[in-house]
Amino acid sequence: MGLKCFIFDLDGTIVETDYDWARIKEEIGTGGQPILSYLQQLPPxxxxxxxxxLEHYEKKATERARLRKGVKDFLNFLRQKKVKIALVTNNSRGNTEILLRRFGLSFDQIITRESGLWKxxxxxxxxxxxxFQFCPEECAVVGDSLFDILAAKEAGVEKIFILAEEASYFSTFPVKVFASLAELQEFVRREYFPD
Ligand SMILES: [Mg+2]
Structure with missing residues (x-):
């Protein structure tokens, strides 16, 4: 079965950001819970x-964000192969739109946290x-964190591609780790779209 859809994470995957999540969670006082679930249960x-x-830190990170190398090449490659590209992020719609506009990117579908559906x-x-009416076997998830892996697994997606400089951190997970998008693109071309 061919690959028909790539579902990308935003922060750390499409753009490079410098969130210090440990510090932010400590300051918000999440007690180890995921931030969005924690906030949801608080009194208004x-x-x-x-x-x-949270929005203060996100705004700062958005201002400093840089486009990850190889993004445009990879997205163009997928479009050429008629693969749908989607963005699924826990970030807000506002920040996501700022980043996509700044870097001139577009996706076929975008899910932000306002949907109420979070990794x-x-x-x-x-x-x-x-x-898109695709089954999990037709989809791949590209991300940079444990949340992406857990979300993909729960959705039944087994093609999980993680961008990380240090592969050993993810060695116990059923994922493929790539140091760059160029490496991932080459792998996808070879495995799924051999000429
Ligand atoms: Mg991420």
């Missing part, structure tokens, strides 16, 4: 206050597959 006044703190749940990925 506290939720709003802490949400503003590490598989639901945002499931949503994309339902939208």
């Amino acid at each position: 006044p506290e939720r709003q206050k802490k949400y503003q703190l 590490p749940s598989g639901r945002p990925i499931q949503w994309v597959m339902n939208y």
